[in-house]
Amino acid sequence: MPLRKADVVEEALRLLDAEGLDQLTMRKLGASLNVQGGALYRHFENKEALLDAVADKIVEGVGDPLPDVSWPEQIRIVGSRLRAALLSRRDGARVVAGTFAPGANTVIGSDTAVQVLCRAGLAPAQAGWVSFAIFYYVLGHTIEEQAQLRLPPDHDWRVRTQGLNVDVSPQYAAALDSLTDADPAERFDYGLNIFIEGLCRLQEVRPVQEEAGAVSLPGRGVGN
Template sequence: MRVSLGASLDDGHRCTAQAQLTRQPQTGGPGAHHHDVLHIPTSYWSLTKEYIWSVTKSQGDVVRVALEVLDEQGAAGVSMRAIAQRLGVRMNSVLWHVKSKSRLDELMADAIVAGVSLDGLPESWRERAAEIMRRYRRALLAHRDGAAVVAGTYASEPATLDTAEALVAALLDGGLPEREAAWTCWSLLYFVLGLTQEEQGDPHSLDVGGRAALTRVLPGLTDASFDERFEFGVGKLLA
């Protein structure tokens, strides 16, 4: 005898599996009673586990695990499959929460920027803007390939918008016109993202091929003092 088992899903689908009902004799010789044993296939329990995981876990759980994979394997190692394997579920369960890889990238980027604290900022508009960028850089450096992940997205998410709001507010407090404040915000972000990507990338030598001007400034071009280069660049943009 076969029995159909099912679990209803929130999206209206139903996962089913066939269970085999068999009759087995009890020990005790001739005339012993029989009892029925219901054999439920492993696939049914697997599907049920997937459903329970999908409805009990959150989008934040997926993003947290994605950042763990990022820190261990770098941006190239982050995939839906890698996250699903880490969680012990199928890819569909991950997609239930984040829908696509590009959406996951946006959520990861915002989670990285969420590391920027906006508490206790200086009163001076220029120093306030500089301090926001220092904290922004530290948040990027807190994760392997953090700058590459953030630079590869255009995330209109809470932490990203809150950081931009604080930065633009500082620039407006400094008397910059609206358009100049917006463009200075972009310039600061682009500079820090680019510098931090270089800092997190593989070291490399620079061969200028005998070009006179580049040869003269080569020590400065290859200087690995990223802290000093950061302060110099931000200072120039806020001058």
């Protein structure tokens, strides 16, 4: 049976889970599929194009229809879906972070977030900016989360910083203890809630600030 593009992506995902992003090469992928390298290049002109397709497959489902709940809860759902999708694959966050090609699943997920934000009262340009900010929060948090999974079980930030000749304040020490000891999901939810609460506050104060000329947001500048 001829090699299909979807088969290549699925095998790339399998290798990604088994060996990690740094070990995923076109040569290994071809060997795993038992095909010559040229067969892969009929579907993907280079590794970057392959990773674009892999990244888009990873985020499949993020933009699925949302339940009929409040817009803050819908944003929480989209953000949590994205985090779960990235965590579902080894180095998933790094793969998605390294691509920018808008595949179908990527577009659907972004469109879903923008629609929710527009229903919340944001102009489309604002909604685009905010959705990008939330996307990169989720991406950054998940990259860090997956990096921490590679640390040894007895990892202690105090041991790692002993040779830096830097005096650490008690406040910073307490902050690092919290960051390294807390449940990653709890940290994630806390950060996402800050975004959502900030948006709620923006919606409350924006009319007053715009009237005073204090706010100029994309698509909603003073006088728009």
